[in-house]
Amino acid sequence: MNNPTRSRRDRLRAQTSAEIKAIALKLMAGGGPDAISLRAIAREMGMTAGAIYSYFATRDDLITTLIGDVYTSAVDVAEAARDAVPDADPGGRILAWAQAIRAWALANPEGFRLIYGDPVDGYRPPDDGPARQADERACSALIGLVAAAWPTIQARRPEATVYTWADFGPGLVAHVREEFPDLPPAGIAMAMRVWGRMHGLIALEIYGHLSALMHDPSSVYREEMHDLVASLGL
Structure with a gap:
């Protein structure tokens, strides 16, 4: 039987991952590839650095x-x-x-x-x-x-x-x-x-x-x- 709570969590995680990647490309557009950093993305999204590391370790x-x-x-x-x-x-x-x-x-x-x-x-x-x-x-x-x-x-x-x-x-x-x-x-x-x-x-x-x-x-x-x-x- 499907777990609706887990499905919702998976959807939210996928949406957050997609947003992280979209912001990374936006940062690159403005400042080149060196502008991509997890901390900069976390600031843009209002996330803590620790939270974003749970999506991408590096x-x-x-x-x-x-x-x-x-x-x-x-x-x-x-x-x-x-x-x-x-x-x-x-x-x-x-x-x-x-x-x-x-x-x-x-x-x-x-x-x-x-x-x-x-x-x-x-x-x-x-x-x-x-x-x-x-x-x-x-x-x-x-x-x-x-x-x-x-x-x-x-x-x-x-x-x-x-x-x-x-x-x-x-x-x-x-x-x-x-x-x-x-x-x-x-x-x-x-x-x-x-x-x-x-x-x-x-x-x-x-x-x-x-x-x-x-x-x-x-x-x-x-x-x-x-x-x-x-x-x-x-």
């Missing part, structure tokens, strides 16, 4: 949870957009992923900065957990986008640079060789180039470098992504 625990939540949100949005496009249209799936990531970043600029931009001084991410899992999902999905189009890419763009497995980290190599056995080392390099073109303009926009130059950067981003897909022969 600042790094909070940062790890934030990164996991934010990264998972970004990948969920991008995967949903990608999956709305048929497998037979690899170029369309790349475009859908790219547009979804930009839309997510504009709606969550502090989250984008946390996972792709500003380092948190003294923070050491754990080797496993939701943040690592989301990172691996994003990496695998991007490589999968390239792997699905690789025969066309290779025919259109024979690589001038010769890559070997030794050019990449052993963890990445092991993952690619297991998940995408037909993708050569050059495919990993291409995935990195695709990622760079997707995220470069987004980062410039999020950090305010485009706002003084044009009113609506979406047209430049859209053109860049279409050029990316065309350059791959898709």
Whole structure:
């Protein structure tokens, strides 16, 4: 039989945890990642320091949870957009992923900065957990986008640079060789180039470098992504 008192307590705890994370991102927006501290959040919420430590034992625990939540949100949005496009249209799936990531970043600029931009001084991410899992999902999905189009890419763009497995980290190599056995080392390099073109303009926009130059950067981003897909022969 369900315990209504415990359910209510669980709901309140979840709400408080969500508020703590929201305030952490607000503090980051105002003062950068170094502005995130449990004591500052406790003051903002009218809590005692001891009370907030019952939710997150350390600042790094909070940062790890934030990164996991934010990264998972970004990948969920991008995967949903990608999956709305048929497998037979690899170029369309790349475009859908790219547009979804930009839309997510504009709606969550502090989250984008946390996972792709500003380092948190003294923070050491754990080797496993939701943040690592989301990172691996994003990496695998991007490589999968390239792997699905690789025969066309290779025919259109024979690589001038010769890559070997030794050019990449052993963890990445092991993952690619297991998940995408037909993708050569050059495919990993291409995935990195695709990622760079997707995220470069987004980062410039999020950090305010485009706002003084044009009113609506979406047209430049859209053109860049279409050029990316065309350059791959898709």
